Amino acid sequence: MYIILLGAPGAGKGTQAVTLARELKLVHVATGDLFRQALEQQTELGLQAKEYMEKGVLVPDEITIQMVLERILMPDCDGGAILDGFPRNVNQARALDERLARQSRAIDRVIYIKVAREELISRLGGRWICRQCQAPYHEVNSPPKVAGKCDRCGGELYQRPDDMPETVEKRLEVYFEETALLIDYYTRAGKLVEVAGEGDVAEVSARIVAAVRHAG
Ligand code: AMP
DSSP states (O other): OOEEEOOOOSSSHHHHHHHHHHTTOOOEEEEHHHHHHHHHTTTTHHHEEEEHHEEEEEEEOHHHHHHHHHHHHHHHTOOEEEEESOOSSSSHHHHHHHHHHTTOOOOOOOEEEOOOHHHHHHHHHHEEEEETOOOOEETBOOSSTTTTBBBOOBBBOOOOOOGHHHHHHHHHHIIIIITHHHHHHHHHHHHHHEEEESSSSHHHHHHHHHHTTTTT
């Protein structure tokens, strides 16, 4: 089963992907995490992605598509995957469809997590991430038990540089200009289900699991 989580930065894709991956026993593939790991390890890929990530714009398609396709064609993704942060424009979506079709596979469901703009800005502004396991926290909505430490692995929490106000504005602009077009693309393909992304994390999870299970 291949599932895409679609939504603006701050919609909760990462948080929900972790729960859904556990529930459905699927691998979680997050492009932002892959780029951040590459950046931390200073690989060629990381260096190529750096300037784009810092500006809050999309890393060029040829780099991104190759990275994701390589990842989802690894044996651990044979049973399927949850894609978080990919595709982010129609060109990426087409490349993904074409590559999966070559192996007689296809995207099963696209879950669009809808959250109002003001809420996105407030979520991104208060977001803290674990440096080790990438678990997200929010200083007001979901603070860690011990300040600055991850509840799951004890790792150090940090604020992503691209969660600073100017970059957030840019990322939201990119989202509304490029990524939101995918809502139409997947609606036409009959694959999109919209889920309200506001409210309690567990409630949103339940809505997403129900949307996937009823997909048939
Ligand atoms: P995220 O953690 O999903 O918010 O991604 C962080 C940054 O990584 C984005 O602002 C982009 O610069 C880059 N990125 C992640 N996914 C993609 C993608 N599918 N296409 C292009 N750039 C991406």
